[in-house]
Amino acid sequence: MSTELVRKESNESSSSRPPEGAAPGVASQLGPLFASLFPQGSPVAFSFWDGSRLGPGGGPGEVVVHHKTALRRLLWAPGELGLARAYVSGEIDLEGDIYAILASLNEAMGRRPPRPTKTLGALLRVLFRLDLLGPPPPPPAVEVRLSLLSSGWLHSKGRDSEAIRHHYDVGNDFYSLVLGPTMTYSCARFLDGATSLEAAQAAKHELICRKLGLDARPGARLLDVGCGWGSMAIHAAANHGAKVVGVTLSPAQAELARERVEAAGLSDRVEIRLQDYRDLGGEKFDAISSVGMFEHVGSERMHEYFATLYGLLDYEGRLLNHAISKVGGSKMRGRRFINRYVFPDGELMDVAEVVRAMEDHGFEVRDLESLREHYVRTLRFWVANLEEHFEEAAAVSSRERARVWRLYMAASANGFAENSIAVHQVLGVKSAPNGSSGMPLTRRSWG
Numbered sequence: 001m002s003t004e005l006v007r008k009e010s011n012e013s014s015s016s017r018p019p020e021g022a023a024p025g026v027a028s029q030l031g032p033l034f035a036s037l038f039p040q041g042s043p044v045a046f047s048f049w050d051g052s053r054l055g056p057g058g059g060p061g062e063v064v065v066h067h068k069t070a071l072r073r074l075l076w077a078p079g080e081l082g083l084a085r086a087y088v089s090g091e092i093d094l095e096g097d098i099y100a101i102l103a104s105l106n107e108a109m110g111r112r113p114p115r116p117t118k119t120l121g122a123l124l125r126v127l128f129r130l131d132l133l134g135p136p137p138p139p140p141a142v143e144v145r146l147s148l149l150s151s152g153w154l155h156s157k158g159r160d161s162e163a164i165r166h167h168y169d170v171g172n173d174f175y176s177l178v179l180g181p182t183m184t185y186s187c188a189r190f191l192d193g194a195t196s197l198e199a200a201q202a203a204k205h206e207l208i209c210r211k212l213g214l215d216a217r218p219g220a221r222l223l224d225v226g227c228g229w230g231s232m233a234i235h236a237a238a239n240h241g242a243k244v245v246g247v248t249l250s251p252a253q254a255e256l257a258r259e260r261v262e263a264a265g266l267s268d269r270v271e272i273r274l275q276d277y278r279d280l281g282g283e284k285f286d287a288i289s290s291v292g293m294f295e296h297v298g299s300e301r302m303h304e305y306f307a308t309l310y311g312l313l314d315y316e317g318r319l320l321n322h323a324i325s326k327v328g329g330s331k332m333r334g335r336r337f338i339n340r341y342v343f344p345d346g347e348l349m350d351v352a353e354v355v356r357a358m359e360d361h362g363f364e365v366r367d368l369e370s371l372r373e374h375y376v377r378t379l380r381f382w383v384a385n386l387e388e389h390f391e392e393a394a395a396v397s398s399r400e401r402a403r404v405w406r407l408y409m410a411a412s413a414n415g416f417a418e419n420s421i422a423v424h425q426v427l428g429v430k431s432a433p434n435g436s437s438g439m440p441l442t443r444r445s446w447g
Contacts (some may be wrong), residue, residue: 025052026065026312029129032121042272043104053084054232055184060104068130069137075123084337088140088403092367098383098410106414131330142400143340171275173230173396177389178382178405183260186292186322187375187423197381200374205235210446211367211427212287212318213438220286223312226276226293230257230270236289237269245285247275278308287318294323294354298347302354306361313430316438321365322425324375325351341404351424363428372422377418379413 024046034042034054042055045062055062065071070086075087083246086092127133144374179185182195184227188200189207214220218241224233227246248254257272297305309319326348338346355365386393386406394402415421431437 004386005008020267021357026050026068026130027052027054029126033126037109038123043108044101048168049274054292059096060100061094061098063101063105064093064095065091066093067091071123071127071130073131073132075120075127075133075291078120079260080125080337081340083330084341084407085137085139088142088341088400088406090399090403091135094180098406099380099414102411103414103418131282139340140400142398142404170370170401171397172252172345174393174401175229177393177396178386179380180385184231185228185376186254187371188378188381189371189374191349197378201231202235204252204371205232206239206291206381207446208232208291208320208322208425209236209240209242209318211291211425213440214242214287215445216440219243221245221276221284223280223285223288225282225288225298225309227253227257227272227288227439228414229253229258230272232265232289232291233257233270233272234261234266238264242269242287244270245283246270247277247280248271248272249274249276278304280308280312284314285312285317285319286314286329288313290323291320291322292324294321295343295346296347298328299349299353302349302357303361306357306363310361310363315430315432317428317430318366318435319358319428320425321354321428322423324348324421324423325353325354326421329353330333348421351422351426352423354426358426362430363430363435364431365426367425367427367443369425370422371425372416372419374414375423379409379416383409383413 020345026047029415030046031054032047033044043051044059045055045057046055047062048063048065048066056089065086069089070091073086074082076082083092087244088093100399119212124133175185176183182198182201184201184204188197190200191202191203193202209215212220212222214222218238220242222233222236222242222244224236224244224246227233227248230246233244233246237244246257254272254274259268261267290309303333313319327350329350330348351368355368358365383406386402386409390402390406393405412421416423429437429439
């Protein structure tokens with residue numbers, strides 16, 4: 001349903017009033033439930049399928065509940081998962097400024113989290129009065145549940161491969177609409193307020209190349225772990241003469257990455273492999289970049305990850321680990337929206353733990369940089385791309401998938417903006433036995 005049609009129907013419905021003596025509308029029936037959810041009052045307006053409304057007018061937007069099934073979802077999956085299922089299914093829409101709506105709801109519910117038993121009891125009474133009790137609605141088709149029985153042990157090679165395919169094999173055409181021509185699915189680096197997304201992604205790649213010392217070592221052998229669609233590999237080869245091996249677990253990514261390498265005339269310098277980094281064996285590299293891949297590793301495998309990468313480096317070789325982080329860490333497990341729809345089995349690590357793990361396995365940590373504010377702008381560019389091309393994105397993947405990505409990217413932008421999550425680049429070097437690191441005396445050459 002288009003935004004214009006939703007607004008038109010909502011306005012027409014809200015202008016109508018039930019005749020005197022008629023049964024109370026959905027909004028009045030939901031009053032006690034909303035009182036338990038929002039003790040200080042709802043921060044945004046809610047409109048319902050019968051035209052009734054709750055909450056203030058003139059706010060950042062409104063939550064439009066199109067169908068009664070959304071309430072039944074909350075009964076069977078209270079909280080985040082039920083709401084996400086209703087949104088992904090199109091039973092709920094967020095009309096207006098999606099960032100402000102999500103931030104307002106998060107702040108209001110975070111001030112005084114409702115008691116689950118009280119909320120559930122209020123919901124049950126509403127559903128009974130509205131004759132909405134029934135079996136659980138089936139989840140959207142794009143929801144995934146990886147388990148020991150279906151996919152194997154957590155972070156085994158087979159299960160990691162399945163998790164990666166779920167996230168990245170949704171269609172190269174879909175990602176090209178969202179990410180733009182650079183096909184880079186990680187935080188960009190904006191040099192000033194007028195920097196375009198394409199220029200910012202190139203600036204990020206250049207910063208990584210300089211941190212790795214590729215500008216001073218033409219012909220250096222670079223391993224790009226989780227190479228995506230080949231953008232970092234292409235930049236390093238084209239601009240610094242690096243000889244690059246890129247590895248990914250996504251067949252769709254590998255296929256397009258090879259096509260892009262060939263189109264750039266770099267087939268003699270860039271090799272794209274469908275391969276797990278743990279299977280690289282005795283190969284040696286002068287530098288390793290890992291950009292937006294570490295979130296899939298997990299705390300259980302973090303030490304194996306750094307030990308493996310350390311073993312793949314020659315002396316004076318450098319590792320640049322670029323990853324989303326969270327103080328105290330965060331496991332994307334169970335009934336969380338991001339686990340079921342976006343990054344199954346994903347995990348955010350505390351950057352302090354990352355630094356310690358790198359040091360435990362021999363790396364000398366030489367630099368740490370946060371790009372948190374840059375990820376806010378990056379995600380807002382991606383959301384704008386998706387909204388501009390929403391119908392095309394839905395056509396090349398599915399409407400449900402497009403709605404998942406809009407919700408997850410907008411919520412993530414808010415998370416970076418409020419500093420509940422961050423993104424860090426950690427640079428480590430494998431110093432020689434005599435202590436030689438090959439590192440420059442200052443950061444001046446990094447730009």
